[in-house]
Amino acid sequence: xxxxxxxxxxxxxxxxxxxxxxxxxxxxxxxxxxxxxxxxxxxxxxxxxxxxxxxxxxxxxxxxxxxxxxxxxxxxxxxxxxxxxxxxxxxxxxxxxxxxxxxxxxxxxxxxxxxxxxxxxxxxxxxxxxxxxxxxxxxxxxxxxxxxxxxxxxxxxxxxxxxxxxxxxxxxxxxxxxxxxxxxxxxxxxxxxxxxxxxxxxxxxxxxxxxxxxxxxxxxxxxxxxxxxxxxxxxxxxxxxxxxxxxxxxxxxxxxxxxxxxxxxxxxxxxxxxxxxxxxxxxxxxxxxxxxxxxxxxxxxxxxxxxxxxxxxxxxxxxxxxxxxxxxxxxxxxxxxxxxxxxxxxxxxxxxxxxxxxxxxxxxxxxxxxxxxxx
Numbered sequence: 001x002x003x004x005x006x007x008x009x010x011x012x013x014x015x016x017x018x019x020x021x022x023x024x025x026x027x028x029x030x031x032x033x034x035x036x037x038x039x040x041x042x043x044x045x046x047x048x049x050x051x052x053x054x055x056x057x058x059x060x061x062x063x064x065x066x067x068x069x070x071x072x073x074x075x076x077x078x079x080x081x082x083x084x085x086x087x088x089x090x091x092x093x094x095x096x097x098x099x100x101x102x103x104x105x106x107x108x109x110x111x112x113x114x115x116x117x118x119x120x121x122x123x124x125x126x127x128x129x130x131x132x133x134x135x136x137x138x139x140x141x142x143x144x145x146x147x148x149x150x151x152x153x154x155x156x157x158x159x160x161x162x163x164x165x166x167x168x169x170x171x172x173x174x175x176x177x178x179x180x181x182x183x184x185x186x187x188x189x190x191x192x193x194x195x196x197x198x199x200x201x202x203x204x205x206x207x208x209x210x211x212x213x214x215x216x217x218x219x220x221x222x223x224x225x226x227x228x229x230x231x232x233x234x235x236x237x238x239x240x241x242x243x244x245x246x247x248x249x250x251x252x253x254x255x256x257x258x259x260x261x262x263x264x265x266x267x268x269x270x271x272x273x274x275x276x277x278x279x280x281x282x283x284x285x286x287x288x289x290x291x292x293x294x295x296x297x298x299x300x301x302x303x304x305x306x307x308x309x310x311x312x313x314x315x316x317x318x319x320x321x322x323x324x325x326x327x328x329x330x331x332x333x334x335x336x337x338x339x340x341x342x343x344x345x346x347x348x349x350x351x352x353x354x355x356x357x358x359x360x361x362x363x364x365x366x367x368x369x370x371x372x373x374x375x
Contacts, residue, residue, distance in 0.1 A: 052074060053116050057098055069291065079244040089199075093119060134170065163181065176215060176221070179214050185208070196348070231297070234354035241350045325343075
């Protein structure tokens with residue numbers, strides 16, 4: 001296993017870093033805070049022109065066919081720059097449709113997604129149901145050859161900008177996935193305030209009538225496919241977290257090398273040096289675990305254990321790195337104009353998204369067979 005980026009992969013990373021350094025400035029971030037989409041149309045067009053939105057999509061659907069590790073390296077650069085969350089949402093939505101959608105749905109939507117002309121977003125979680133489809137209140141019924149959908153979905157990424165929702169619903173046979181255009185009668189989107197300001201929303205479906213072709217895959221088979229997809233999205237989120245933690249460490253090292261206290265640079269104090277070293281250790285562990293899990297998944301290997309370890313470690317590492325960064329920055333890091341506060345908010349959100357640290361620890365514990373089976 002060689003996790004070092006290839007020359008082609010490194011070229012993509014370097015291009016992404018140059019672009020994001022030029023485009024994602026502090027002034028534009030502050031202006032984008034007031035944009036409903038989280039960025040302006042010129043930036044979004046530039047991202048689409050680079051091919052990022054179709055980077056991990058099949059070449060048969062106008063994508064570039066990058067594997068999961070290659071996609072993760074691109075997402076890592078987005079995390080380093082604290083790029084608009086809309087990029088990750090669009091990549092996740094495209095992968096979701098490529099994984100769960102029917103052949104006709106993929107032909108209809110994926111080329112437009114790859115060009116940045118349409119957006120697909122997942123609608124899975126509910127108020128009282130995150131990981132158990134039997135608890136879903138969103139239901140699918142079949143009446144007179146049509147599909148009828150009722151229920152509410154929460155924490156839907158970029159809900160107000162989505163053109164179509166990929167919805168998981170309980171249908172009596174398990175969980176089914178449906179593709180629901182935003183302009184369908186009975187669909188209502190309400191913005192949801194979040195800590196990370198990542199433009200989530202609540203999507204309500206009230207007696208929504210859909211044709212049979214809206215069904216994505218066979219009825220009742222969506223949940224195992226969703227769990228496999230969630231694993232891949234969790235690892236991409238870890239890659240974004242690695243990039244964010246690297247940015248937090250870099251800005252902290254620069255700060256303690258410049259800031260003077262008691263007549264000396266902060267970086268000369270032993271306690272400060274050890275705190276920076278702890279940050280570096282957390283980051284290096286997160287990077288190695290994330291790249292290893294991404295490589296295993298990209299190569300088609302079983303990686304349940306590696307994914308659980310990576311998500312549990314990286315979620316906490318990103319959070320802890322930002323906490324130490326704040327201690328070493330003093331009050332400066334809490335100023336909204338400072339880049340550090342964005343990483344702090346994203347770190348907490350990343351720790352909870354696609355399964356909390358505790359959930360992944362429980363998944364790992366199950367794999368360790370800590371308790372003998374009862375007879």
